[in-house]
Amino acid sequence: MDALMNILTVLTQPQLLLLVGLGTFAGIYIGAIPGLSVTMAVSILISFTFSWDVYPAISLMIGIYMGGVYGGSRTAILLNIPGAPSAIATALDGYPMAQRGEAGTAIGVTTVMSFIGGFVGIGVLALAAPMVSDFALRFQPRDYMLLAVLGILLVGSLSQGSLTKGIFAGALGIGIGCVGRDPLTFTERFTFDLQLMEGGISFIAVMIGMFGVSEALLQLHHVDKSAVRQKISRILPSLATVRKHLPLSLQTSTIGVVIGALPGTGGDIAALMAYDHAKRVTKDPERPFGEGAIEGLVAPETANNSAVGGAFIPMMTLGIPGDAVTAIMIGALFIHGLNPGPMLMIDQPDMFWFIVGCLIMANCFMLLFGLTGIKLFTKIVEMPRSALIPLIMLLSIVGAYAVNNAVADVYWMLGFGVFGYFMRHYGYPLGPVILGVILSRLLDDNWRRAIISEREDLGRFFEGILGSPLSLALLISVILIFVSQTPVWRWGKARLFGQTEGPRP
Numbered sequence: 035m036d037a038l039m040n041i042l043t044v045l046t047q048p049q050l051l052l053l054v055g056l057g058t059f060a061g062i063y064i065g066a067i068p069g070l071s072v073t074m075a076v077s078i079l080i081s082f083t084f085s086w087d088v089y090p091a092i093s094l095m096i097g098i099y100m101g102g103v104y105g106g107s108r109t110a111i112l113l114n115i116p117g118a119p120s121a122i123a124t125a126l127d128g129y130p131m132a133q134r135g136e137a138g139t140a141i142g143v144t145t146v147m148s149f150i151g152g153f154v155g156i157g158v159l160a161l162a163a164p165m166v167s168d169f170a171l172r173f174q175p176r177d178y179m180l181l182a183v184l185g186i187l188l189v190g191s192l193s194q195g196s197l198t199k200g201i202f203a204g205a206l207g208i209g210i211g212c213v214g215r216d217p218l219t220f221t222e223r224f225t226f227d228l229q230l231m232e233g234g235i236s237f238i239a240v241m242i243g244m245f246g247v248s249e250a251l252l253q254l255h256h257v258d259k260s261a262v263r264q265k266i267s268r269i270l271p272s273l274a275t276v277r278k279h280l281p282l283s284l285q286t287s288t289i290g291v292v293i294g295a296l297p298g299t300g301g302d303i304a305a306l307m308a309y310d311h312a313k314r315v316t317k318d319p320e321r322p323f324g325e326g327a328i329e330g331l332v333a334p335e336t337a338n339n340s341a342v343g344g345a346f347i348p349m350m351t352l353g354i355p356g357d358a359v360t361a362i363m364i365g366a367l368f369i370h371g372l373n374p375g376p377m378l379m380i381d382q383p384d385m386f387w388f389i390v391g392c393l394i395m396a397n398c399f400m401l402l403f404g405l406t407g408i409k410l411f412t413k414i415v416e417m418p419r420s421a422l423i424p425l426i427m428l429l430s431i432v433g434a435y436a437v438n439n440a441v442a443d444v445y446w447m448l449g450f451g452v453f454g455y456f457m458r459h460y461g462y463p464l465g466p467v468i469l470g471v472i473l474s475r476l477l478d479d480n481w482r483r484a485i486i487s488e489r490e491d492l493g494r495f496f497e498g499i500l501g502s503p504l505s506l507a508l509l510i511s512v513i514l515i516f517v518s519q520t521p522v523w524r525w526g527k528a529r530l531f532g533q534t535e536g537p538r539p
Contacts, residue, residue, distance in 0.1 A: 050093045054392055057097020058399035064098065065105025066117045068242045068433030072102030073358040080366050088370035088385075093392050095366065099359050100152065100396035103301055103342055104404060107144045107335060112137055112414050113426055115246040115433075119237070120301035120338035122468055123309040125245065127323065127330030134326055137412045142269040143328060144335045145404035146276060147283055151336030152397040154287035155294065155343025159350070160390050166344070167351040170295045172504055175483035176495065178298070180508035182477035185303055187515045188310045189466040197519055199462045207470020208477070210235055218482060230442055237471040239434045239447040244464045246430035247451020250423045252458060257419045269408050275328070282312060282329060283336040290337035294344025300357040301338035301345075302472055308337030343393065349374055350386055 064070050076095050083091035106118030111128035124144060131140040158166060173181075186208070189200040213224045214234030225231040286308035293304035312323075312333035319327040345356030353375030355361035364374050372378060372385060379386055417425070434447035454464055488494040499505040517523050 047089075050089060050392075051395065053090055053093040054097040054395045055399045057094040057099075058101035058396045059097075059403050061098035061101025061103075062105035062108075062400070062403055065102035066108040068109060068115050068117055068238075068246060068429055070433065070436055071118060071238070072099055073362065074436075075102065076359050076362050080362065080369070083366070084369065088367070088372065089388065091366060091370065092363070092389065095363060096389065096392040097396045097399065099363075100339075100342055100393065100400055101403070103338055104145070104148045104335075104400050107148070108141065108411060109429070111140045111144070112411065113246070113422075113429070114249045115426065115429065116241060118302075119241060119468070119472060120305050120334070120341075122241070122245075122302065122465060123305045123334035124331060126309070126465065127325070127327050130324070130326040131331075132412075136326070138269050138408050139271070140331060141408050141411070142405065143271050143275070143331050145401060146271055147279070147332045147335045148339040148404070149397060149401040150276075150280075150283050151287045151290060151339035152342060152393075152400065154284065154336070155291050155340035156390060156393045156397065157343070158291045158340075159343040159346050159393070160387075163347045163351050166291065166295050167347050169292075170297070170348055171352070173296055174498075174502070174505070175480040175487060176499060177502075177505055177508055178296070178480040179477060179484055180499075180505065180512060181296070181299070181303075182473045182480065183512050184508065184515065185307065185473045186470065186477070187512065187519070188306050188469060189463075196461070200466050203457070203462050203464070204466035204470045207240075207467040207472075208474045209470075210240060210467070211237065211471040211474025212478065217479070235446055235471075236434075236437050236443050237468070238437045239443040240450050240471055241468050242430045242433045243447040243450030244454035244457075244467060246426055246433070247448060248454035248458055248464070250426040250430070251451065251455040253419050253423050253426075257423070259419065269405060279328065279332045282315070283332050285315070286311060286333040286337045287340040290340030291344040291347075293337070294341030294356055295347045297348055297354050297356055298476065301341040303476075304341040304344075305334035305338040306469060308333040339397075346389065346393070350389065351375070351379060353378075 061072060061075070064075050065072060075098050079091075079095055079098065083094065102118065103120060106116055106121035107124045107128065108117060110116040110121040110125035111132050114125050114129040116122045116125050128140045128144065131137065186204055189197070189204040209224065211234075213231055215221065215225075215232055216223055222232060289308045289311060290301070290304040293299050293307060294301065309330060312329045316323075316327075316329045319329050321327045323330050341357075345360045348354040348356050349360040349364060353364065353373070355364055367374050367378075367385075372382065414422070414425070430447060430451070431444055434443045435441065437443055454467075457464060457467075484498075485492075485495055488498060499509055
């Protein structure tokens with residue numbers, strides 16, 4: 035009963051309800067602008083809310099967090115520029131739908147599925163937080179390393195053509211992610227003695243350049259082509275569509291919660307893993323993945339929104355941030371005299387249930403605001419290309435500069451945009467490059483932590499993997515996913531089902 039009363043606190047106080055609504059609305063539009071991250075917005079809010087009471091401050095931050103995770107899908111669908119890394123997978127099928135004139139349908143599906151995924155994450159937070167956080171604590175550095183390897187093997191799902199080209203693109207991304215000073219030894223890596231490269235390359239600049247600028251350059255080939263008219267007759271997906279994709283959404287929401295609860299991961303990795311899962315379990319999609327498959331929207335959007343609830347689990351139960359935003363929120367709670375962790379659940383359970391209530395209301399506001407203004411948004415795609423291309427370039431430049439307020443990031447963005455244009459021209463996928471950049475730090479740091487913890491003894495390292503059920507399960511998953519992407523596997527499957535085709539190179 036006390037838990038219910040604390041959840042209803044948000045509803046019974048108009049000021050708090052208004053702040054959650056304003057935060058969600060602002061988060062959607064902040065998330066939709068490439069480069070303006072939710073992390074940046076929440077960190078700026080701390081200075082503004084320093085003198086506030088804790089309840090209003092947390093209400094506003096949670097609204098921005100929930101809205102921002104969803105908002106990144108808007109520009110991903112309309113312009114092929116993910117507003118946030120968690121929307122990279124959404125662009126793979128969302129943008130082809132917009133090119134077919136189905137941007138309204140795509141945004142409607144992502145909104146409803148984000149709403150479902152958000153509620154799954156909140157439900158797990160409310161009902162099973164201690165159990166999930168206990169599972170997350172079992173992850174050792176070697177497990178995070180295997181998780182990163184598992185993620186890198188997703189190049190097969192993100193490569194629409196040759197797997198070899200996908201592997202090259204993924205390896206290129208890992209190389210880009212390693213540029214700069216080594217955080218452990220502080221030695222320079224791939225800097226070529228240039229001071230400009232010592233701080234590394236912002237993966238946001240790489241992402242915006244690869245997707246945004248390359249798209250603008252490709253559009254130059256079709257400046258005189260008339261824009262595709264969007265069909266906005268129905269925005270809200272039918273009940274039959276929701277029911278059809280509900281099993282997949284529940285599966286990918288579970289992936290999102292688990293990945294979100296692992297410290298240092300987040301919605302971007304969850305969305306990519308969910309997309310790969312959808313490709314593996316969907317037998318007969320209405321359209322192929324990468325060409326406008328609804329399942330390609332359902333999976334990443336449910337996963338990255340359920341990861342929000344997952345990220346709060348280690349924060350509230352252990353005082354360990356699940357991602358960058360919850361790390362900032364821990365700081366905000368400390369500023370207001372609270373100590374996140376096990377004692378918070380015992381001494382002040384009302385704060386836990388208040389946060390659950392804010393998340394519920396933010397998720398409801400996300401559905402409300404997400405289903406409004408779609409007709410206005412889709413007008414962007416219907417603009418003449420002579421106006422659309424400068425708009426894409428302007429958003430890309432603003433987004434790249436806003437990350438670190440550095441002109442150097444704009445140069446990187448433009449350089450990777452030109453490089454991405456040539457990659458697309460010659461059939462190389464861009465998704466694996468961004469995936470490699472995102473996962474390079476997770477892989478690098480945890481590999482060295484794992485090997486140092488075993489005193490740099492490879493024998494003990496592999497013995498630890500084989501002796502841990504969790505590590506062994508991850509290793510088997512890595513092997514199976516790798517083997518499933520080889521020509522021999524396809525040949526074996528074909529032989530099993532009675533076909534006669536031989537292995538392809």
